[in-house]
Amino acid sequence: MRKGRRAAAAAAVLAAVGSLALAAPAASAAGAATAATTTCPAGWGSLPEQSTADVAPHSLTDIRTGQHDCYDRIVFDVGSGTAPLSYSVAYVDAFRQDPSGAVIPVSGGAILDIHVGATAYDPETGGATYPGRPGKALPGVDLTGYRTFRDTKFGSSFEGVTQVGLGVRARLPFRVLTLPGHLVVDVAHTW
Numbered sequence: 001m002r003k004g005r006r007a008a009a010a011a012a013v014l015a016a017v018g019s020l021a022l023a024a025p026a027a028s029a030a031g032a033a034t035a036a037t038t039t040c041p042a043g044w045g046s047l048p049e050q051s052t053a054d055v056a057p058h059s060l061t062d063i064r065t066g067q068h069d070c071y072d073r074i075v076f077d078v079g080s081g082t083a084p085l086s087y088s089v090a091y092v093d094a095f096r097q098d099p100s101g102a103v104i105p106v107s108g109g110a111i112l113d114i115h116v117g118a119t120a121y122d123p124e125t126g127g128a129t130y131p132g133r134p135g136k137a138l139p140g141v142d143l144t145g146y147r148t149f150r151d152t153k154f155g156s157s158f159e160g161v162t163q164v165g166l167g168v169r170a171r172l173p174f175r176v177l178t179l180p181g182h183l184v185v186d187v188a189h190t191w
Contacts, residue, residue, distance in 0.1 A: 038069045038070060040069070040070035040071075040188065040189075040190075041070065041071075041175070041188075044173035044174060044175045044186075044188055045173050045174075046091060046171050046172065046173050046174065047090075048088065048089065048090035048091075049087075049088075049089050049090070049174075049175075049176045050086075050087060050088040050089070050090075051084070051085070051086055051087050051176075051178065052086055053083075053084030053085060053086045053117070057083075057123070058078040058079060058083070058085060058116075058117060058118035058119070059078065059079050059118055059119055059120075059121075059122065059129040059130075060076060060077070060078055060116060060118040060119065060120045060129060060130040060157070060162050061077045061078070061079055061129055061130060062075075062076075062077040062130065062140075063075070063076055063077070063130065063132075063138050063140075063141065063152075063164065064077070064140070064141065065141055065143065065146070065149060065152075067145070067146055067147070068186075070188060070189060071148065071186040071187055071188045071189060072146050072147060072148040072149045072168075072186070072187050072189070073184060073185070073186045073187075074114075074149070074152075074164075074166060074184075074185050074187075075182055075183070075184050076114075076116045076118070076162075076164075076182065076183040076184075077181060077182055078116065078118040078181055078182065078183065079118075079181055084178075085116070085117050085118070085178050085183055086116075086117030086161075087114070087115060087116050087117060087176060087178070087183055088113075088114070088115040089112055089113070089114050089115075089174065089176050089185055090112070090113055091110055091111065091112055091113075091171055092111050092112075092113040093111075094111070095111050095113055095153060095155065095165035096113075097134060097135070097155045097156050097163070098115075098155060098156050098158050098161070098163050099156070099158055099159075100156075104134070104135045104153050104155060104165060105153075106151050106152075106153050106165040106166070106167040107150050107151035107167045108149075108150035108151055108167025108168050108169060109150075109168065109169050109170040109171070110167075110168050110169075110170055110171040110172070111165055111166065111167055111168070112165070112166040112168060112174065112185070112187070113155075113163070113165060114163070114164045114165075114166060114185060115161050115162070115163050116161065116162050116163075116164070116183050117160060117161055118160075118161075118162055119157050119160055119161075119162060120132055120154075120157035120162045121157060123160075130157075130162070132154030132157070132162070132164075133154055134154055134155065134156055135153060135154070136153065136154055137151070137152055137153060137154075138152040138153070138154055138164065147169070147189045148168050148169050148172060148187050148188070148189050149166065149167070149168060149169075149187070150167040150168060150169060151165075151166075151167030152164060152165065152166055152167070153165040153167075166185070166187075168187050172187055172188050172189070172190070172191065173187075173188045173191060174186060174187045174188065
C-alpha cells in the first residue's frame, strides 16, 4: 500500500514537471516574444523548505543551471538511484560555511543557503566526485544574462551533506523538486 502511494506521488511529480528539460536554456528569441503571454506557476513561497529523508548514500556529480521564462533553475545531480534525498533550502542573512561558521561572501540582494544530502567526494576513497572548492564559484556555472541568479559559492561537503550559496536578485519565491538522481531549485523572476 505504501509503495503504491509513493509510486503515485512520484508519477504526480513527474507529470507536474512534464517535459521540462532539467536546466535547459529557455526558448530562443521566438520564445521570448511569447514570454509575455506565458502563465507562470503560482503558490511558491520564500519560507524554508526541507526534507529529512533517511540519509542514503548519494554522491554529488554535477551542479548546473538554466534559464526559463518564469524562473531560473539550479540542478544538483546526485547520481542514479531512487533512495530519498534530504535537503534544506532557506534564505539567510549571511552564507556561513559548515562546520566552521566562516562567512563566505555571495553577491546579490538575497542569499539561498542550499544543503543537499549528498557528498562531493567518494566516502570510501576520499576522491572528489564534484570539484567544488570552499568559498569559490561553482565550476562550470556561468550566470551571465540570468534574470534572477547573481552568484554561486561552494560552501562545503561535510558529514554527508554538500552546501552551496546561491545569490539572487531579491528575496523571491522558490520551489524545490526532488526527482530520481536530482534536486531542483527554481527561483521565480517575480512575485
